[in-house]
Amino acid sequence: MQEKVKYLIIGQGIVGTWLSYFLQEKGISYKVVNDEKISSASSVASGVMNPVTGRRIVQTWMIESVLPFAVDSYQAFQKNESVEIIKEAPIVLIHPSEQMYESFEYRLTHDNVYLSKNNSEQWNTMFNTPYNSGQINSCYWIDLVAFLKLGRLKMKAHYINAHFDYKDMTLLEKGIQWKNIIADHIIFCDGINSMQNPYFKTLPFAPNKGEALILKIEGLPAKNIYKNNVAIVPWEKDLFWVGSTFEWSYSDSLPSIAFKEKMISSLEQFLKLPYTIVDHLVGIRPANTERRPFVGLHPKYPQVGICNGMGTKGCSLAPYFTDQLIAHIEQGTPIEKEADINRFAALLS
Numbered sequence: 321m322q323e324k325v326k327y328l329i330i331g332q333g334i335v336g337t338w339l340s341y342f343l344q345e346k347g348i349s350y351k352v353v354n355d356e357k358i359s360s361a362s363s364v365a366s367g368v369m370n371p372v373t374g375r376r377i378v379q380t381w382m383i384e385s386v387l388p389f390a391v392d393s394y395q396a397f398q399k400n401e402s403v404e405i406i407k408e409a410p411i412v413l414i415h416p417s418e419q420m421y422e423s424f425e426y427r428l429t430h431d432n433v434y435l436s437k438n439n440s441e442q443w444n445t446m447f448n449t450p451y452n453s454g455q456i457n458s459c460y461w462i463d464l465v466a467f468l469k470l471g472r473l474k475m476k477a478h479y480i481n482a483h484f485d486y487k488d489m490t491l492l493e494k495g496i497q498w499k500n501i502i503a504d505h506i507i508f509c510d511g512i513n514s515m516q517n518p519y520f521k522t523l524p525f526a527p528n529k530g531e532a533l534i535l536k537i538e539g540l541p542a543k544n545i546y547k548n549n550v551a552i553v554p555w556e557k558d559l560f561w562v563g564s565t566f567e568w569s570y571s572d573s574l575p576s577i578a579f580k581e582k583m584i585s586s587l588e589q590f591l592k593l594p595y596t597i598v599d600h601l602v603g604i605r606p607a608n609t610e611r612r613p614f615v616g617l618h619p620k621y622p623q624v625g626i627c628n629g630m631g632t633k634g635c636s637l638a639p640y641f642t643d644q645l646i647a648h649i650e651q652g653t654p655i656e657k658e659a660d661i662n663r664f665a666a667l668l669s
């Protein structure tokens with residue numbers, strides 16, 4: 321028997337979860353197809369929303385719009401639920417060098433919104449702090465393990481655990497058909513798998529490998545995120561996520577001994593507390609050369625859309641741009657120019 325919906329979503333990472341959630345909230349019909357055997361970047365990400373970036377500690381792209389929207393969205397998502405998805409968690413910056421200390425001190429008095437001084441002495445029993453420490457405020461930690469699990473529960477009646485194969489899809493004059501489902505729009509939220517997508521494979525994807533260790537650290541408070549050359553982020557239960565790397569060139573997507581050794585060596589210099597390693601994760605970020613998302617409908621096949629390319633910032637960008645995509649399709653409002661895939665119209669058609 322055929323089933324008709326407005327949207328068919330491929331993928332239930334951070335992006336697919338937000339798209340489904342907003343459609344559900346608006347009472348718009350949808351189905352989500354997600355292959356649980358495919359590993360997703362969202363399931364290994366640390367879940368940090370940090371308003372600043374880089375060695376110069378500048379504000380990240382569109383943070384003044386994206387961050388408040390994301391915070392409100394995660395809070396609404398967890399409302400009336402028994403799990404806490406979003407927590408405010410200031411980043412304690414344990415400066416790794418004189419240069420980074422100076423960069424922080426400079427930013428404190430130049431265009432500063434998010435940085436503040438802190439008392440290094442309070443961290444001396446836990447970390448080596450030869451170059452002092454500072455703090456980044458308005459940072460949040462998203463419990464992505466709980467978020468993805470709760471998302472799946474919220475969309476239970478619309479969720480299909482299956483592999484989507486292009487050969488099972490037919491373009492209709494106004495819509496698409498996949499197996500027994502007819503939809504007005506199909507939206508690809510399938511992370512790096514969009515690189516094989518016949519409609520979108522010409523987009524300038526630049527996948528990026530990242531690894532992390534999961535540690536049990538005795539006596540470290542889980543109310544902060546800690547950053548030196550590596551980041552230590554609260555994880556589920558009483559564990560911590562430690563990472564990461566940004567590899568643009570890699571030969572496999574497996575955990576590497578080199579990464580593990582590098583983390584152990586960094587922790588030796590930085591962390592004073594005893595720890596044990598309980599897991600080693602790896603994921604591929606759906607990044608791109610422009611570091612801007614890919615959002616919108618195909619210029620030639622408007623029944624086919626994409627929401628992807630979130631790179632290192634899926635937690636903060638996904639709520640904002642999935643909401644924008646729905647408004648674009650339903651009300652014809654524009655998508656942020658720098659994120660709109662129309663900038664690649666020539667490439668796509």
Ligand SMILES: Cc1cc2nc3c(=O)[nH]c(=O)nc-3n(C[C@H](O)[C@H](O)[C@H](O)COP(=O)(O)OP(=O)(O)OC[C@H]3O[C@@H](n4cnc5c(N)ncnc54)[C@H](O)[C@@H]3O)c2cc1C
Nearest residue numbers: 331333334335355361362367368484511530603633634635
């Ligand atoms: C080590 C690491 C650390 C990170 N840390 C952070 C962080 O702290 N903060 C932050 O904001 N971002 C972080 N990121 C980036 C973040 O993970 C990504 O931006 C985000 O997860 C991308 O989400 P997505 O939904 O686009 O893709 P994905 O999470 O990859 O989801 C894609 C989904 O599509 C499904 N799928 C794919 N192909 C098919 C198919 N053919 N049929 C059916 N289903 C399919 C997969 O099963 C998967 O569930 C990190 C990434 C890594 C690797």
